[in-house]
Structure formats: C-alpha cells, structure tokens
Amino acid sequence: MSSDTRDRLLQGTIDALRTQGIAGVSARTIAAAAGVNQALVFYHFGSVDELLAAAAMWSTEQQVAAYREPFERVRSLRELQKVGRELHTRESAAGNVTVLGQMLAGAQTNPAFAAATRDALALWTVEIERVLARVLADSPLGEVADVPGLARAVAASFIGMELLAAVDPEGDKAAFRALDQLGALLEYLDDLGPASRAAARRAVRTAVRRSVRA
Known part of the structure; x- marks a missing residue:
C-alpha cells in the first residue's frame, strides 16, 4: 500500500467529515477531498x-x-x-x-x-x-x-x-x-x-x- 496514498485518503476522510458531515461522507467525497480516484478507497481499505x-x-x-x-x-x-x-x-x-x-x-x-x-x-x-x-x-x-x-x-x-x-x-x-x-x-x-x-x-x-x- 502506498503510504502517500493511504495518508491522503485518511486525511481526505477527516476533511470530508469536517466539511460534509457524516451523512455526506462517501467514496466520492473522500476521494475529492484527497485528490485521488475514488476506486482507491476500495483498493486500499475495502469499504x-x-x-x-x-x-x-x-x-x-x-x-x-x-x-x-x-x-x-x-x-x-x-x-x-x-x-x-x-x-x-x-x-x-x-x-x-x-x-x-x-x-x-x-x-x-x-x-x-x-x-x-x-x-x-x-x-x-x-x-x-x-x-x-x-x-x-x-x-x-x-x-x-x-x-x-x-x-x-x-x-x-x-x-x-x-x-x-x-x-x-x-x-x-x-x-x-x-x-x-x-x-x-x-x-x-x-x-x-x-x-x-x-x-x-x-x-x-x-x-x-x-x-x-x-
């Protein structure tokens, strides 16, 4: 697992929680916050x-x-x-x-x-x-x-x-x-x-x- 991609996804999740709220968190909003393809959410974390x-x-x-x-x-x-x-x-x-x-x-x-x-x-x-x-x-x-x-x-x-x-x-x-x-x-x-x-x-x-x- 790429450490950089992993950290970007983790930080993107926190950023999405902060700006979108738990109801607005999804693979799409996390990926957008992290600046990566949303498929990487499932590739690196499963769900x-x-x-x-x-x-x-x-x-x-x-x-x-x-x-x-x-x-x-x-x-x-x-x-x-x-x-x-x-x-x-x-x-x-x-x-x-x-x-x-x-x-x-x-x-x-x-x-x-x-x-x-x-x-x-x-x-x-x-x-x-x-x-x-x-x-x-x-x-x-x-x-x-x-x-x-x-x-x-x-x-x-x-x-x-x-x-x-x-x-x-x-x-x-x-x-x-x-x-x-x-x-x-x-x-x-x-x-x-x-x-x-x-x-x-x-x-x-x-x-x-x-x-x-x-």
Missing part, C-alpha cells in the same frame, strides 16, 4: 466504513501524540486542567471538535464505526489515566478513587465540554470554572497535615460507601 474506522484511529493517534509530552509534565489536577484548556482551544480552532461530533453521530447508527470511535477515544483515556494515577498517588483520594473509571469520566466530561462550546459558550466557560474550583479543593486537601488528611480519607471512604449503597 468506506473501514476507511472511516481507520481515519478515526489515525487522526486520534496524531492528536494524542501531540499532547503526550505535556501530559507527562502534569503533576497536579490544576496542571491537567491547564493542558485540557489548551487542548480544548487548539482542537476547536483546528476543526477537530466538528470531526469528533460527526464521529459520535455516526457511531449512533453504525456498530462498526461505534467500535472504532470507542477505540480511538480510548487512546485519550489511557493518557488521562496515567496522569491521574501519578497525580492522585499521594492524595487522600488516591486510596479510594477508581482511577480507570475516573479517567473515563474526565475524558467524557472534556468531550462533552468540547461539544457544548459550539452551542453554549457561556455554559462551557462555567464548566471550566467549576473544574477550577474542584482543583483548588483537591489542592487544599493535599496541603492538610497528617491528622487532617487521615480524617479526609475516612470522610471520602464513607462518602464512597454511601454512594455505592445508593
């Missing part, structure tokens, strides 16, 4: 669905790679929020939030594309989980937090805020302010003395048990 799945993973891999180093430098939830804000701004400006929205829309009715979109988004979750495991290691929350589940919740919240920004910019800003307040609270917990930290751990464990029973 439009398979190309969509490959493009979702390819695009997300590139985005995650661009943020891997900033993620590795994160040492607090505040810093994670800062990286999240930067990611939010850059991805919106690049039109990638539009692509994400179309991927999620397509996933609602196409099980194969849903699986591909899930696997692509999981790349973000893996990076976030690594950050949270490091950041929460010495926190009162570290002993009781379900880090994999929390990573999924954080990823889902950022996805939601990215989509929200397009229709409710003020609501998006309010959501980020709320996260800032949560980050400040967790930093306060981290600064407590040993006795207070122990009390905080007990309180968190009690709250978790109550939520599980509820």
Whole structure:
C-alpha cells in the first residue's frame, strides 16, 4: 500500500467529515477531498466504513501524540486542567471538535464505526489515566478513587465540554470554572497535615460507601 496514498485518503476522510458531515461522507467525497480516484478507497481499505474506522484511529493517534509530552509534565489536577484548556482551544480552532461530533453521530447508527470511535477515544483515556494515577498517588483520594473509571469520566466530561462550546459558550466557560474550583479543593486537601488528611480519607471512604449503597 502506498503510504502517500493511504495518508491522503485518511486525511481526505477527516476533511470530508469536517466539511460534509457524516451523512455526506462517501467514496466520492473522500476521494475529492484527497485528490485521488475514488476506486482507491476500495483498493486500499475495502469499504468506506473501514476507511472511516481507520481515519478515526489515525487522526486520534496524531492528536494524542501531540499532547503526550505535556501530559507527562502534569503533576497536579490544576496542571491537567491547564493542558485540557489548551487542548480544548487548539482542537476547536483546528476543526477537530466538528470531526469528533460527526464521529459520535455516526457511531449512533453504525456498530462498526461505534467500535472504532470507542477505540480511538480510548487512546485519550489511557493518557488521562496515567496522569491521574501519578497525580492522585499521594492524595487522600488516591486510596479510594477508581482511577480507570475516573479517567473515563474526565475524558467524557472534556468531550462533552468540547461539544457544548459550539452551542453554549457561556455554559462551557462555567464548566471550566467549576473544574477550577474542584482543583483548588483537591489542592487544599493535599496541603492538610497528617491528622487532617487521615480524617479526609475516612470522610471520602464513607462518602464512597454511601454512594455505592445508593
């Protein structure tokens, strides 16, 4: 498979999603965006669905790679929020939030594309989980937090805020302010003395048990 042709088709698929929406994506629109003959879609990928799945993973891999180093430098939830804000701004400006929205829309009715979109988004979750495991290691929350589940919740919240920004910019800003307040609270917990930290751990464990029973 020609690497150049493959990359052009993958990028053409992302461009078609961005400009045509999932309903307008076809071998013809992808080929037009890529500047190639539409027969190459089937020659290299077999079907439009398979190309969509490959493009979702390819695009997300590139985005995650661009943020891997900033993620590795994160040492607090505040810093994670800062990286999240930067990611939010850059991805919106690049039109990638539009692509994400179309991927999620397509996933609602196409099980194969849903699986591909899930696997692509999981790349973000893996990076976030690594950050949270490091950041929460010495926190009162570290002993009781379900880090994999929390990573999924954080990823889902950022996805939601990215989509929200397009229709409710003020609501998006309010959501980020709320996260800032949560980050400040967790930093306060981290600064407590040993006795207070122990009390905080007990309180968190009690709250978790109550939520599980509820």
